Amino acid sequence: MTLSLPDGREVRPGKVLCIGRNYVAHVIEMGGREGDEPVVFLKPSTALVADGGEVVIPRQSADVHHEVELVAVVGTAGKDIDPADALGHVAAYAVGLDMTARDLQAEAKKGGKPWSVAKGFDTFAPLGPLVDAVSVPDPQALDVTLTVDGEVRQHGSTSLMAFSVARIVAFLSSVFTLEEGDLIYTGTPEGVGPVHPGETLVATITGFPALTVTVRSQAASG
Numbered sequence: 045m046t047l048s049l050p051d052g053r054e055v056r057p058g059k060v061l062c063i064g065r066n067y068v069a070h071v072i073e074m075g076g077r078e079g080d081e082p083v084v085f086l087k088p089s090t091a092l093v094a095d096g097g098e099v100v101i102p103r104q105s106a107d108v109h110h111e112v113e114l115v116a117v118v119g120t121a122g123k124d125i126d127p128a129d130a131l132g133h134v135a136a137y138a139v140g141l142d143m144t145a146r147d148l149q150a151e152a153k154k155g156g157k158p159w160s161v162a163k164g165f166d167t168f169a170p171l172g173p174l175v176d177a178v179s180v181p182d183p184q185a186l187d188v189t190l191t192v193d194g195e196v197r198q199h200g201s202t203s204l205m206a207f208s209v210a211r212i213v214a215f216l217s218s219v220f221t222l223e224e225g226d227l228i229y230t231g232t233p234e235g236v237g238p239v240h241p242g243e244t245l246v247a248t249i250t251g252f253p254a255l256t257v258t259v260r261s262q263a264a265s266g
Contacts, residue, residue, distance in 0.1 A: 045092040047225060049119055049135045050176035055225030060087040060169055061216055062142055064159075066206050066231025082207045082215050085159050087142075091169035092227075093257065100167045101241065101261045105145035110239050111232035112190035112198050112247045114183065115140035116209055117174060118226040122217050130213035133222060136174040137183060139249040141190075141257070142229050143168040146238070171227070172247065172255030179251070183209045186250045188233060192243050200233025207231075 047055050064083035093099065101108045119135020142163070149162035180186075183202060190198040207215070212230055216222060239245065239259045247255040 045089065045094060045171070047117065047174060049117070049224075050174065050178070051119070051135070053224070057089050057092065057225045057227050058223050059220065059226045060089060060091060060229065061220070061226060062087060062163065062229040063207065063212055063231040067200060067204050067233045068206060082212055084216065084219070085163055087164050087169050090166050091164055093167045093170045095170075095172050095253070095255050095257070097170065097257055098167060099141070099143055099170060099239065099245070099257050099259045100165070101239070101259065102145065102165045103262050105148055107145065107147040108239055109144045109146045109236045110190055110192070110197065110245060111142040111144060111236050112188055113140050113142055113229045113232050114186060114188060114202055114209070114249060115171060116183070116213065116228040116230060118222045118224060118228070119177070121221065121223050123221045125214050125217040125222070127210045127214040130210040130217075131177070131183070133213060134177045134209070136177055137180050137249075137252070138174050139172040139188070139247045139252050139255045140227075140229055141170040141245065141247055141255065142232060143170070143239075144236075169227075169229070170247070170255055170257045173253040175252050189248045190235075191246045192239065197237055198233055198235035200235075202230075204233065205231060
């Protein structure tokens with residue numbers, strides 16, 4: 045997928061960096077505990093799918109869940125970024141979905157294994173249209189909502205994040221060099237749940253264009 049940044053630059057996401065357990069209520073519903081540092085995992089760029097696309101439930105999973113998130117798009121590369129300067133490295137925001145094969149994730153957790161397979165299938169990172177960061181004065185004052193076939197399944201506020209976007213950007217840059225086009229999925233509020241073939245998911249954030257995707261089963265494609 046190629047992204048058009050607000051300043052006209054065309055970039056291809058190199059890294060899809062994701063934050064887990066970033067909303068207290070979601071941590072509780074998943075039976076986890078808050079940590080002192082963000083929980084980080086990565087998805088491949090092949091997981092990306094644009095607005096109007098499809099989420100494909102893979103043959104390997106019988107329990108794929110939705111997780112609606114605020115996504116930050118890196119516009120200025122950096123390493124060891126100071127939290128006070130972190131938002132200046134964000135060129136755009138979008139609403140996104142972190143799809144998760146929950147059954148495979150549960151197996152991985154039991155064995156102390158990474159979540160890469162559970163999180164990384166093709167189409168498991170839907171991404172909505174980009175919004176210029178200039179028009180988002182406070183990324184910690186946004187409402188995040190997901191509906192499935194018109195029914196609200198998730199609703200929360202980015203004000204409830206354990207780690208702010210600025211803190212996330214700074215922390216990630218202490219580990220990885222952030223590059224233009226990198227995507228940061230910042231975590232999901234409570235209410236995650238399964239999706240099924242034929243459903244329509246609509247993810248929204250205050251003032252952002254909506255992200256709409258449909259769900260199908262890989263097996264149904266023949």
